[in-house]
Amino acid sequence: MMTNFQIGQNIRSYDFISRTDCYIEGVINSIYNGVIEFTVTKSISEGKEYTDRPAVMRTVDLGNDLTDRMYESLGRQRIEAI
Numbered sequence: 616m617m618t619n620f621q622i623g624q625n626i627r628s629y630d631f632i633s634r635t636d637c638y639i640e641g642v643i644n645s646i647y648n649g650v651i652e653f654t655v656t657k658s659i660s661e662g663k664e665y666t667d668r669p670a671v672m673r674t675v676d677l678g679n680d681l682t683d684r685m686y687e688s689l690g691r692q693r694i695e696a697i
Contacts, residue, residue, distance in 0.1 A: 620651060620676060620696065628653075628674045628694045632685050636662040639672060640697065649676050651694070 620626065622643050630637040637660050641653035651674050658668040676694055686693040 620646060620694070622646065625656075625697045626651070626653060626694055627697050628672075629686070629691075630660075632689065632693075635691075636660075639668075641672065644671065646676075650674075651676055 620643055622645060624643050625640065626643060627638050627640045629635070630639070639655055639659075640657040641655045643651055643653045645652045653672060653674075655668055655670060655672055658665050674694060
């Protein structure tokens with residue numbers, strides 16, 4: 616079951632399950648077959664913002680798969696609306 620994200624929504628996508636200081640934020644441009652394409656507005660790595668980043672990125676909203684369940688066990692989602 617996929618999460619109900621919407622075009623125009625701001626999201627944060629975490630890179631690593633065990634870390635909260637590595638993520639990418641952006642505005643959703645499109646959603647197709649579970650792939651969320653978004654314009655990047657912020658990129659954080661090890662707590663520091665970096666500007667050398669792609670303008671557009673994609674992430675997969677897998678829904679209730681093992682990775683998503685592991686994030687939930689830590690009390691957060693892999694991709695979240697902000």
